[in-house]
Amino acid sequence: MDEKFVNLIASTLEIPADDLKYDSTTETVPQWTSLSHWEIIEALEAQYGIEFTMDEATEFKNLGELYEILQRKLS
Amino acid sequence: MDDSINIAILGNCTTDYITKALVQACGNYHIAAEIYNCPYRQYNQEIINPGSGFYKSAPELTILFLEGKNLFPEWFEFKTIMNSREQKLSSVQSILESLISLAEEIHKNSGTKILVNNFKIPHFSPLGILDNKYFPGLRDMISLLNYQLSEWAADKDYVYIFDYHAFSAYYGEANLEDAKMLYMTKTTISLKYTTALAREYMKYILPLKYRAKKCLVLDLDNTLWGGIAGEDGISGVKLDITDSGRSFYDFQKEILNLYYKGVILAINSKNNVEDAMNIIENHPHMLLKKEYFSVMKINWQDKAKNLTEIAEELNISTDSIIFFDDSIVERELVKSLLPEVMVVDVPVDTSKYSDTIRNLIEFEYLKLTAEDLSRNVMYTANKKRDEAQKKFSTVEEYLNSLQTKVILEFSNDFTIPRIAQLTQKTNQFNLTTKRYTQEEITRFHQSPDYIVASVQVTDIYGDNGITGVCIVKLEGDSAFIDTFLLSCRIMGRDVEFAFLSKVVELLRAQGVKTVDALYRKTERNQTTADFYMKAGFSVVSANESETSYRLDESAQPGGIEQIETIVKGEIPLWTKNS
Numbered sequence: 001m002d003e004k005f006v007n008l009i010a011s012t013l014e015i016p017a018d019d020l021k022y023d024s025t026t027e028t029v030p031q032w033t034s035l036s037h038w039e040i041i042e043a044l045e046a047q048y049g050i051e052f053t054m055d056e057a058t059e060f061k062n063l064g065e066l067y068e069i070l071q072r073k074l075s
Numbered sequence: 076m077d078d079s080i081n082i083a084i085l086g087n088c089t090t091d092y093i094t095k096a097l098v099q100a101c102g103n104y105h106i107a108a109e110i111y112n113c114p115y116r117q118y119n120q121e122i123i124n125p126g127s128g129f130y131k132s133a134p135e136l137t138i139l140f141l142e143g144k145n146l147f148p149e150w151f152e153f154k155t156i157m158n159s160r161e162q163k164l165s166s167v168q169s170i171l172e173s174l175i176s177l178a179e180e181i182h183k184n185s186g187t188k189i190l191v192n193n194f195k196i197p198h199f200s201p202l203g204i205l206d207n208k209y210f211p212g213l214r215d216m217i218s219l220l221n222y223q224l225s226e227w228a229a230d231k232d233y234v235y236i237f238d239y240h241a242f243s244a245y246y247g248e249a250n251l252e253d254a255k256m257l258y259m260t261k262t263t264i265s266l267k268y269t270t271a272l273a274r275e276y277m278k279y280i281l282p283l284k285y286r287a288k289k290c291l292v293l294d295l296d297n298t299l300w301g302g303i304a305g306e307d308g309i310s311g312v313k314l315d316i317t318d319s320g321r322s323f324y325d326f327q328k329e330i331l332n333l334y335y336k337g338v339i340l341a342i343n344s345k346n347n348v349e350d351a352m353n354i355i356e357n358h359p360h361m362l363l364k365k366e367y368f369s370v371m372k373i374n375w376q377d378k379a380k381n382l383t384e385i386a387e388e389l390n391i392s393t394d395s396i397i398f399f400d401d402s403i404v405e406r407e408l409v410k411s412l413l414p415e416v417m418v419v420d421v422p423v424d425t426s427k428y429s430d431t432i433r434n435l436i437e438f439e440y441l442k443l444t445a446e447d448l449s450r451n452v453m454y455t456a457n458k459k460r461d462e463a464q465k466k467f468s469t470v471e472e473y474l475n476s477l478q479t480k481v482i483l484e485f486s487n488d489f490t491i492p493r494i495a496q497l498t499q500k501t502n503q504f505n506l507t508t509k510r511y512t513q514e515e516i517t518r519f520h521q522s523p524d525y526i527v528a529s530v531q532v533t534d535i536y537g538d539n540g541i542t543g544v545c546i547v548k549l550e551g552d553s554a555f556i557d558t559f560l561l562s563c564r565i566m567g568r569d570v571e572f573a574f575l576s577k578v579v580e581l582l583r584a585q586g587v588k589t590v591d592a593l594y595r596k597t598e599r600n601q602t603t604a605d606f607y608m609k610a611g612f613s614v615v616s617a618n619e620s621e622t623s624y625r626l627d628e629s630a631q632p633g634g635i636e637q638i639e640t641i642v643k644g645e646i647p648l649w650t651k652n653s
Contacts, residue, residue, distance in 0.1 A: 035091050038256050042266045054255045 001067045004047075009063070012036065012043045022064035029063075044070060078284050079107040083134035083187070085118035087145040089261040096273035104277070106284055115261065116145075122177055125184045134187045136283060138237075138276065139177065142263045143194040143217060146170065150216055153201040156209055163211050167219050175227055182233050186514055188441075190279055191228070192239040193221040198248055232442070232492075232513055235279060242275055278439040285499055285510070288417065288437040289391050291333060292382060294400035295344035295351055295373070299327060299363060301425060304350040314360045319426075326428040327362040334367050337447035338438055339389060341370040343381045343398070348373045369458060378405050379412035388461075390563030392502065392599060397437060401425075444493050446540040456536040457564065474568060475637045477534040481543075481573045483581075484643040486520045486527035493541045494529050497560060501544075502599040504561040504571065506592070506606065511546075511558075524549050525557075530574050531643075532565050539565055545578050554582050556592040573638040575610050579631060581646070590626040591615075 001022060010017040013031040026032045032040075041057045044050070050073045060066045080101065084090045094112045101108035111132035113121050118139070121129040129137075147170050149155045155163070178189050196217045206212030211219060221240060228234045243251055246268055253265035264272060281287055296303045300323050301313025313320035334340055340363070344351060351373045355365055365371070370388050372381035378400070386393045394415035400406055406418045422431060440447065460477065486494060495513040502508070511519075519525035530543035542565045546558035556578075561571050579590055592607050596619075604622075608614070610632040612624035626632070634640060 034260065038092075038260055038262070039266060041255075052255070054258060057255055058259060 001064060005067055005070065008043055008047055009040055012040050020063060022062065022067075024063040025061070048074060050074065077105045078286075079109065080136065080280060080284060081109045081111070081132055081134045082280075083111040083113065083129050083132055083137045084140055085113040085121065085129065085137065086140035086142075087116050087118065088140070088142050088263045089115060090140055092262055092266055092269045093140070093264070093272060096269040097276060100270070100273035100277050101280065104281065104286060106280065106286075119177075122180050122184075130184055134185065136280060137181060137185070137187045137189045139174075139189060139191045141174075141192060141194075143197075144263070146194075150213055151197075151201065156200070156202050156206070156213055160210065163216055164219075167211070167216050167223070171220055171223050171227070174224065178234050186512065187233075188279070188283065189234045190237050190276070191224065191234060192237050193224055195240050195243040195248060195251075196221075235441075237275065237279075242272065246271060274436060278436045279441070281437060282439055282441045286437070287440055288338075288397050289395040290339040290341060290369075290385070290389060290397070291330065291438075292341045292343045292385060292396055292398045293330070294402065294405065295342060295346060295354075297401040297425070298399060298421075298428075299323060300354065300358070300361075304346050304354055308350070309354050309358055312354060312358070314354075314358060316360060320360070322426045322428060324360050324362065326425075326432065329429050329432045331362055331367070333432070333438055334363075335448070336438070337440070337443065339369050339391075340367055341372070341385045341389070342368050343372050343378050343385065343400070345375055345378070346373050377408065377412075379409050382409060382413055382416060390503065390566055397435065399432075442492065442496065444496055446493060446496075446542075449540065456539075459536050460534070471637075477536070477568070477637075479532060479534045479568060479570065479638045481570055481577070481638055481640045482531040482533065482643045483574065483577050483640065484529055484531065485646060486516065486529065487644070490529050490541060491516050491520060491527075494527060494544050497529075497541070497544050497562060498558060501560045501562060502597070503563050504566055504603050505597075505600050506559045506603055507557065507595045508597050508600060509558050519546060528578060530570070532568075532570055543570065543574050545574065547578065547582065549587070552587055553589045553591060554587045556590065559592070569635045569638065571606065572610060572632065573635045573640050576632045576634040577640045577642070579626065581642070583631070588628045592624040592626070594622045594624070596620050 003017075006017050006020050010020055013029065013036055015029070015031050019029065024032075026034075026037070041052055045052065048070065050070070052069070052073075056069050056073075060069060082097065084094060084097075090112055094110045097110060098108045109132070111129060111134060113129055118141075121127040124130075144151060147166070150166070155166075158166075174191065178191060181187065181189055194217050196214050200206035200213040202209060202212060206214055217240075225236050228236045251264050251268050253262075256262045256265060293299060299314075301320060302311055304312065314323045315321060316324055330340065352365070355361055355363070370385045372385060374381070382393060382396060382398065386396060393413055397417045397419060398406070398409055399419045399421060400409075401421050406421070409416055410418050417437060419431060419435070422428070484490060492513055495511055495516045498509060498511040498516070516527060519527050526547040526549065528545045528547075529541045531541050532539040532543070539562075542562035544558060544560050545556065548555045548557050559575065561574070582590060590612075592612055594604060594607060596604065607622075607624040611630050612626045612632075615623040615625045617623070
């Protein structure tokens with residue numbers, strides 16, 4: 001995961017970037033709630049100029065997978 | 076944080092993001108917001124049950140955030156629009172009645188102000204272009220509902236209708252909706268616009284917390300007209316109704332609207348007086364003529380100093396001023412020297428001036444009283460008074476010439492709103508600075524233990540309206556002055572002594588012996604610290620923040636010779652105890 005991505009997530013959740021790992025999930029990061037998740041989605045869409053489908057925005061196992069989805073959309 | 080507020084949000088959709096945005100918006104104004112976010116779709120139960128978490132949160136403002144699609148989903152169905160006109164009108168009526176009964180139930184159980192969102196009129200109808208051919212179509216039904224909601228709320232002080240439709244139209248229904256979020260979180264407004272929505276709600280919160288501004292101070296060159304008075308002259312400055320000078324004309328029009336709403340206008344400009352006045356008085360498209368300005372500072376001294384003087388002359392505090400100046404240098408100077416003055420971020424593009432003024436949220440008031448609507452006339456009369464003052468050699472001579480009359484009146488349905496407003500807005504001449512709502516004043520008015528009186532002050536220049544309030548609590552044969560205040564408009568004319576003298580005289584006539592009074596110190600009311608002393612009261616006890624006074628049985632504060640004091644109407648409240 002690149003720095004820009006991790007920093008954006010970290011600042012949206014208001015936590016240090018070091019707390020975020022490839023295998024971070026909504027269970028392991030308490031600030032990552034169902035509500036803050038949509039702030040993340042909106043921040044990513046605005047930052048990268050892409051649009052997630054509803055499935056992409058909800059069906060992923062961990063942060064790393066969300067990153068992979070984003071990379072696919074950017075390529 | 077200087078201030079705090081309890082807010083409740085009752086919705087039929089997820090309102091968590093709005094809550095978050097509202098806390099932030101209040102924080103920007105140093106108001107700590109405690110928000111009760113009603114569990115999703117439980118607003119009915121919460122409203123009906125007086126012991127619910129909603130009522131326990133003791134809200135000052137309750138936002139009823141109901142989405143049409145969730146409240147009347149069947150309206151969005153083809154077969155509903157095809158129903159008979161009578162059926163559809165009765166459906167509108169039944170939704171209206173259910174909303175009214177919710178608001179009335181809340182009002183029955185709580186003193187909160189209620190803000191009811193009206194409903195977005197959607198772009199899409201299942202009937203498409205035929206929607207209004209089957210009148211009332213979906214959009215007509217919602218328009219009718221919104222219309223009737225406004226009509227119902229118009230004369231009720233406890234409820235305000237937030238025009239959610241106008242908000243949606245301004246930002247665009249298509250932008251507001253985020254289908255993904257709607258399905259996954261039941262949030263009906265996208266994150267981007269929750270901030271804008273919170274700002275709209277601040278228009279109610281600011282006046283509720285007495286944060287509305289009173290005065291707009293304007294620069295001249297490149298603000299009220301394009302160009303420089305001293306260089307371009309009256310024929311060279313940009314101000315017209317056709318070309319690019321139109322933006323200044325429109326800007327002045329918006330300011331004129333504020334003036335009529337009761338905002339005080341003043342000028343703060345670096346210019347030669349003759350150059351500037353020539354344009355103000357003689358330019359054919361100058362809307363803001365001399366008489367609209369309560370104070371004009373056209374000189375070469377620094378603008379922060381001018382602002383301080385404007386505040387002094389108007390008897391208002393600098394934190395109730397908004398300053399509009401195209402020059403960033405002047406704006407920064409004012410920001411650094413007078414941080415309490417609100418300085419508008421003026422856009423470089425003058426075509427955006429009107430919008431900038433329209434987008435201010437600080438000139439919203441929860442009520443316009445007759446005094447607000449005529450305030451500017453009064454300030455202009457004040458200016459004439461000040462000019463007259465210069466013609467007399469002594470202050471006494473001048474005060475005599477005013478032929479001031481103080482008309483004391485006991486509270487009644489007509490004066491109660493203004494009395495409540497004065498307790499909320501008066502800072503300087505306010506001995507105890509107790510803030511009361513209209514409901515509380517009504518309770519005093521009805522109670523046999525309280526007397527509420529107001530004074531109206533007139534003189535040769537005009538009527539100042541109701542500008543003083545006194546609330547007295549009766550305790551056997553003694554009385555306690557709970558509130559004594561005077562609007563800053565009429566300070567410095569000894570009206571306070573005439574008023575107090577009359578109050579005491581009336582109390583004595585009813586057998587009251589001792590009169591107790593209190594001075595509670597605030598940051599703003601220190602000029603009144605020795606008022607009771609001057610009026611002949613003696614100190615009973617004193618500490619850092621309060622001084623208690625008493626007027627003995629034998630003492631009577633003197634009236635003011637040159638002020639005539641009259642009691643208007645009956646004295647119904649007075650005798651109710653005896």
